[in-house]
Amino acid sequence: MTTRTDGHALAGLAALLADPTRAGFCLALLDGRAWTAGELARAAGVAPSTASDHLTRLVRGGLLAEERQGRHRYVRLADPSVAQLVEDLAGRAPAPAAPPRTLRAASAQASLAYARTCYDHLAGRLGVLLHDTLLARGVLDRAGGLAVTPAGITWLADLGVPVEPLRAARRPLVRDCLDWTERRPHLAGALGAALCRRFLDLGWTVRGTGRAVRLTPAGRPALAAALALDPAALAPPTRDAGPARA
Amino acid sequence: MTTRTDGHALAGLAALLADPTRAGFCLALLDGRAWTAGELARAAGVAPSTASDHLTRLVRGGLLAEERQGRHRYVRLADPSVAQLVEDLAGRAPAPAAPPRTLRAASAQASLAYARTCYDHLAGRLGVLLHDTLLARGVLDRAGGLAVTPAGITWLADLGVPVEPLRAARRPLVRDCLDWTERRPHLAGALGAALCRRFLDLGWTVRGTGRAVRLTPAGRPALAAALALDPAALAPPTRDAGPARA
DNA sequence: CGCACGCGTCGGTGGGGACCGAACAATTCC
DNA sequence: GGAATTGTTCGGTCCCCACCGACGCGTGCG
Numbered sequence: 173m174t175t176r177t178d179g180h181a182l183a184g185l186a187a188l189l190a191d192p193t194r195a196g197f198c199l200a201l202l203d204g205r206a207w208t209a210g211e212l213a214r215a216a217g218v219a220p221s222t223a224s225d226h227l228t229r230l231v232r233g234g235l236l237a238e239e240r241q242g243r244h245r246y247v248r249l250a251d252p253s254v255a256q257l258v259e260d261l262a263g264r265a266p267a268p269a270a271p272p273r274t275l276r277a278a279s280a281q282a283s284l285a286y287a288r289t290c291y292d293h294l295a296g297r298l299g300v301l302l303h304d305t306l307l308a309r310g311v312l313d314r315a316g317g318l319a320v321t322p323a324g325i326t327w328l329a330d331l332g333v334p335v336e337p338l339r340a341a342r343r344p345l346v347r348d349c350l351d352w353t354e355r356r357p358h359l360a361g362a363l364g365a366a367l368c369r370r371f372l373d374l375g376w377t378v379r380g381t382g383r384a385v386r387l388t389p390a391g392r393p394a395l396a397a398a399l400a401l402d403p404a405a406l407a408p409p410t411r412d413a414g415p416a417r418a
Numbered sequence: 419m420t421t422r423t424d425g426h427a428l429a430g431l432a433a434l435l436a437d438p439t440r441a442g443f444c445l446a447l448l449d450g451r452a453w454t455a456g457e458l459a460r461a462a463g464v465a466p467s468t469a470s471d472h473l474t475r476l477v478r479g480g481l482l483a484e485e486r487q488g489r490h491r492y493v494r495l496a497d498p499s500v501a502q503l504v505e506d507l508a509g510r511a512p513a514p515a516a517p518p519r520t521l522r523a524a525s526a527q528a529s530l531a532y533a534r535t536c537y538d539h540l541a542g543r544l545g546v547l548l549h550d551t552l553l554a555r556g557v558l559d560r561a562g563g564l565a566v567t568p569a570g571i572t573w574l575a576d577l578g579v580p581v582e583p584l585r586a587a588r589r590p591l592v593r594d595c596l597d598w599t600e601r602r603p604h605l606a607g608a609l610g611a612a613l614c615r616r617f618l619d620l621g622w623t624v625r626g627t628g629r630a631v632r633l634t635p636a637g638r639p640a641l642a643a644a645l646a647l648d649p650a651a652l653a654p655p656t657r658d659a660g661p662a663r664a
Numbered sequence: 665c666g667c668a669c670g671c672g673t674c675g676g677t678g679g680g681g682a683c684c685g686a687a688c689a690a691t692t693c694c
Numbered sequence: 695g696g697a698a699t700t701g702t703t704c705g706g707t708c709c710c711c712a713c714c715g716a717c718g719c720g721t722g723c724g
Contacts, residue, residue, distance in 0.1 A: 179442030179462070181511040182504075186435035189428065191682075196425030209701065216425070219684055224702055226682090234510070243691040243700045257510070258428070260503055264480070265427040316566030316581070317591040317607070325562065335562070345563040348590070361563070437712070456670065468713055470672055489670045489721040 188233045189261065193218050194226050198235065198249070198258045203383035204292045206239065206246040252343050252365070255291035263350055280384070282409040285353045287377070287385040293349070293364030294385065298406070300351050302367070303359045305399045318346050320363065331398060333370050338362040371395070434479045435507065439464055440472050444481065444495070444504045449629035450537045452485065452494040498589050498611070501537035509596055526630070528655040531599045533623070533631040539595070539610030540631065544652070546597050548613070549605045551645045564592050566609065577644060579616050584608040617641070
């Protein structure tokens with residue numbers, strides 16, 4: 173019975189995520205950015221000493237990477253594969269989904285539902301729309317499994333996203349990622365990350381608070397043109413309850 | 419800060435795998451078959467009452483599915499996605515990899531290294547060879563991400579594996595799965611499972627002890643012909659140390 | 665019809681680990 | 695240089711849970 177992985181090794185790894193505080197850290201870090209130890213401690217509601225201990229464990233376990241800068245300890249997910257692991261686990265866990273209490277929280281939630289990062293790629297309505305449009309335009313195709321078409325490779329190159337270098341990554345080029353709010357897949361993988369980065373570089377999108385992403389005034393027509401969409405389809409959520417008009 | 423998944427929910431799910439005994443159960447169940455509670459208890463070296471408790475938790479947590487038959491409680495992984503989760507976790511956990519002690523164990527290990535199931539698809543040298551050959555023959559292509567080619571769809575249909583019904587599954591059609599012994603990818607996903615099943619149906623392969631798989635005398639030339647390979651390339655491990663001769 | 669077998673339930677025990685406060689070290693700002 | 699901020703180390707406490715043995719229940723065999 174020489175099993176390759178001892179149950180102890182698997183259990184040890186899973187134990188890192190089996191604590192609400194550590195799990196909360198990983199979920200917070202799913203925004204793809206580096207947090208300080210203190211920020212994570214406050215967000216999780218534990219003492220700094222407790223957070224420090226947890227972070228040491230997560231780093232030693234290989235789930236987190238740390239970077240010391242002066243008196244700060246910056247910490248981030250070690251690897252896109254860790255992000256996928258946390259996503260997969262979180263996607264299987266039951267979701268309480270309590271509705272927002274305050275108006276401010278409702279507004280923040282609306283922004284997140286419109287566009288946000290999911291680790292390193294775009295999610296929310298915008299992310300799902302991107303995924304669907306790329307399929308409709310023939311950039312992607314799922315006849316034989318999700319893949320970029322030859323025509324898509326040139327389309328992406330025109331956009332300034334060469335596909336060839338992405339193939340060297342240790343992760344799938346394209347991958348489905350179930351969207352939390354839309355309950356439909358958006359685009360992940362090396363290409364999903366590259367597109368998200370490219371939009372930021374072009375100034376079409378900017379990061380908001382937390383993991384929120386906003387489409388800039390210049391980015392909205394530019395993205396619509398690139399995707400051959402009506403700019404109205406990219407309308408962000410309005411301040412008041414009424415639906416957007418033209 | 420209304421995060422979608424509470425850290426508690428994620429932690430609760432991870433806690434199911436954070437115990438060596440429960441993790442060992444899941445690793446054992448990775449052979450894709452249903453085990454009885456007693457078998458798992460003996461394999462893990464715990465009392466039946468302890469195993470019963472663990473199984474109840476795993477079933478309630480949605481990781482395992484159970485089926486009662488008389489006085490037996492059969493249990494299996496609930497879903498291919500659970501298998502993938504356990505694989506991903508196990509692949510990241512450190513591997514002790516102690517060499518086999520006895521001759522019998524060495525022989526069993528050689529059989530496993532040659533061909534075995536990885537949940538529901540083929541792994542081992544045979545699994546990797548299948549993966550590589552399908553790529554070389556143009557059945558699969560990874561120019562835009564791993565996918566089946568149009569030519570591959572007809573080739574698979576000729577083999578008796580229609581691709582169209584596989585697309586309805588809630589899992590990717592094709593997916594890389596890192597091989598434990600070969601350290602290179604073999605074919606997983608709905609197609610990997612369908613091919614494994616088809617080979618068994620055709621009598622080209624049969625299940626051995628545990629998760630081992632053997633190529634039958636009839637299966638060897640048949641598979642070689644289907645893949646346009648020299649049958650020698652499919653040579654199984656020999657009893658003694660010497661290499662196989664034609 | 666009883667006996668054997670497989671499994672579930674229930675206390676009791678023990679160990680691991682999550683948490684905090686306090687003291688200490690390192691860095692930056694004034 | 696002194697003070698405030700950030701993070702770490704160290705005891706100590708408490709709770710959770712993995713484990714077992716014993717008993718009870720249903721199934722299947724002789």
